[in-house]
Amino acid sequence: MTACQLTWQALGAQLLQARTGGVELLYLSPWYYTKAQRAARGGVPVLFPQFAERGPLKKHGWARDVEWVLTHNASGADSHVLEWEWTCGGAGQPTWPHQAHLRLRAQATASGLEMQLHVHNTGTSAFEWTGGLHPYWVVGNLLECRLTGLQGVSVSDRYNASRTFEAREAVQCSGQAYESLYDTPGPVCLELPSHTVKLSMTGFDQWMVWNPGAHEAQRLTDMPAADWQRFVCIEPVRVSRPCRLQPGGSFTGTLKAEWWPNSDGMGRR
Structure with a gap:
């Protein structure tokens, strides 16, 4: 196996796994390969054109279901790049009377993972959309x-509005589901014992x-129940402020994950 592989x-x-410099960044349910399920619990699903149930469409839209x-697959000793395209709207989605062309790019390097989602309005009507990327970070x-x-x-709207993170607070579910939407585009750091x-x-x-916690994980049929402790979803999204695209307009969103080993167990270099 190469040091950088997607x-x-x-x-x-959907990205399933991202090995970067010998470190795996993404969680993937071990049942994905043994139960022959088309949908994957883990990796990085794409959410478009609706986040969760925030609208009349299917939960999280249908970009992850088609x-x-x-269009591009280039791998070498120190990099692996993938690119995909998808055109949506028209007869394929009669409940969404718009047209859009999406491009997704992913690149693994020794230092981490970069992803870019591009949405272009190719139709004749303006539309608003919510969604983003839904990565499962392995821990x-x-x-x-x-x-x-x-x-x-x-913390925005209905998602656990009483909860905030204090400095260096653990992401500790204690068996309960955790779901909070944080109103900032600023960077965050996920600190593991090793990196x-x-x-x-x-x-x-x-x-x-988001993390399902022990109780909600019991109801998920596509992963071992105990695996709720093996990941946390930290997702770059557009939710409270939908992205509006006029005909011909476009949006580009990026996610960058950089990792480094910890020199003091838990903490910074």
């Missing part, structure tokens, strides 16, 4: 991790932090 499926142009076209034990960079940041992952974004303007 695995994926055409359905949803096959995209792989050895969620309760031994910290998520920093959200201290003092407001730290710094996440930054452009274009997107909020972070969604």
